[in-house]
Amino acid sequence: MMDVLEEHLDEATFLWSQWERALVSAECDLQATTRREERLLAHLDGLVVGGESAMSELLLPGLTTDESERISASTFALLAGNGAPALEKVLQVFDMGEAVQRTAVGRALELSAKNELEPVLRRRLAADDKALQLMAFQVLAFRGEVPQETRKEWLHHDDAEHVIAALRDVRPLPRDIVNGLLPQLLVDPRSGVSGAAIMAGLVCGTRMAWNACRRVAEEGGPGRRQCLVMLALGGDEQDSEWLVGLLRQPKLRPDVLWALGFSGQSSVADACLEWMDDPQVAALAGEAFSAITGLKLEGEYQRVPEETEALIPLEQEDLDANLVPPPEASLPIPVRSTVEAWWRKARKNFERGIRYLRGSRLDTAALLAALEREPMRRRHVLALELYIRSRGAHAVQTRAFMGRQHAELAAARAARTSFSMGPFAKNFGN
Structure with a gap:
């Protein structure tokens, strides 16, 4: 039995890491992430079924490791299947653990459905430890439970x-x-x-x-990167053209291309073509172009990856380097010539001054649909746009478990409200 429980914890640790990575992935969408989450929850349920044996021999020791995903998985399983003693042990680590342990426990607390958490976290808002105060507030804010x-x-x-x-x-x-x-x-x-x-x-x-x-x-x-994104999705056509001008600045180019992918302007799609030959930003240019026009960068429109470079000799290798590739590393590299040829034919279907998403006009319904279909990496910005345009009426917590996200999306759809997708300057008051 213990071998089975150990396997559950090992798999839950691995899948927790994979799930967190999926939340910012350029390849995964909501459906794919949901499937990954279901596997994670199945293994966590297996640990809950393990009862006292799993708690004492695996989960409690799991709280004190230096592997954040194992700490989070152990915390979540302890809270899901055990009573007050388990909560007390979890809170001891939350109160006095190392930074990595506190953060990992906090992440599990954010996601836990345990009702008893709110009062114990509120008490920690008055703790002498500033870091503990801030962590408790963060968890409560994620759960929507901060006292006004x-x-x-x-x-x-x-x-x-x-x-x-x-x-x-x-x-x-x-x-x-x-x-x-x-x-x-x-x-x-x-x-x-x-x-x-x-x-x-x-x-x-x-x-x-x-x-x-x-x-x-x-x-x-x-905060400039986020403000560039806000200018892209909340500005007008002139703002998009100004952002395009920033592409001449190499240091800003990656952030600007990321922002421009949310502008929806056909003139931006024109500008993206120019940077599809630049190996430093070609993938980002392709991502922005695809987000606006709807062209899938596959087949003839995608460059075949080159052969993997030879291994670096051990004595030259940076052992402190982060080996986890960033989300944009998985983006397809466009073939400019074929993309440009496609755009010459498709360009006539796009009007200047209109925001597009995947080739269709962007309205309230399209924004809600995008939150179900777009790559996870882009959903964080789209959820923020929904939140801003609805004046805070519709919040989708894009780092929560999928059950909560689906419920929040369903509530937004059920409200049947429509809000302006025009420039912020026309809709904002004093």
């Missing part, structure tokens, strides 16, 4: 990290905060505060937040 009075207190906190955490809570800011405190936070000199205030302000539909977002996109500084 606590959030308001944190928004006025002297510590920047507390303010940033409160700004990033999943709910829109209270109206009195928007009218009173937000203007100060948008120009706050503390590191990271103004960037978080911009995103919170955009959800509330405030023009001052949009203007601040523009300034960061134009002038640079922390």
Whole structure:
């Protein structure tokens, strides 16, 4: 029996890692990620069935390893199948463990369905340990359980990290905060505060937040990558053309191409062609082009990968290098000539000034459908757009288990609301 339980934990550890990677994958969509998650949950259920034996011999020791996925899997299984003693052990690691252990336990707490977590996490918001306070707030925010009075207190906190955490809570800011405190936070000199205030302000539909977002996109500084994305999806055709101009700056080119893929403008598709021959950004240019036009980069439109380079001698190898490839590493490399030939024929079907997604006009229904079909890597931005355009009415937590995501998408569809997909400047108030 113990051999079977060990196999469950080993598989759950591996699949937890694979599932987290799927959430940012350029290849996986919601359906593929759901299948991966189902396998993960099956092994976690196997550990729950193991009862006391699994808890004492595998799961409790699993909390103290240095492998984050094993800690998360052990925590989740302990919370799912055991009572107060297991929760107490989990909280001991959450309270006093090393940073990697706390973070991994926190991730499992975010995903756990255990109802008893809210009160014990709330108590930790008043802990002497600042790191514990912030971690508890993060978990509660992910679960949508931060007390509103606590959030308001944190928004006025002297510590920047507390303010940033409160700004990033999943709910829109209270109206009195928007009218009173937000203007100060948008120009706050503390590191990271103004960037978080911009995103919170955009959800509330405030023009001052949009203007601040523009300034960061134009002038640079922390948070510029996200502001470039906001300018692409919330700007007009002129904004897209301005972003295209930034492609002449090599350091900005990857971030700008990522942003332009959300603009939906046919003029951007034209610009992407130019960079399909650049080995540094060809894949990103192809991703943006495909997102706008709907052309699948496969067959004649995809470059055949070259032979793997020879192994680097051990004495020259960087042993500290991150061996996990970034999500964009799996993107197809376009063949510019064939893509360009296709575009010459298809171009007539695209109107200037209209936003497109996969070749179709982007409206409310198309945005909701995209959250079910688009690669996981792109869904985080699309969910943010839904959240902003709905003024915080429809939040899809794209790092949650699929059951929650499907329920949040179903609620958004059932609401049958339609909101403007036009430029933010036309829809935002003062």
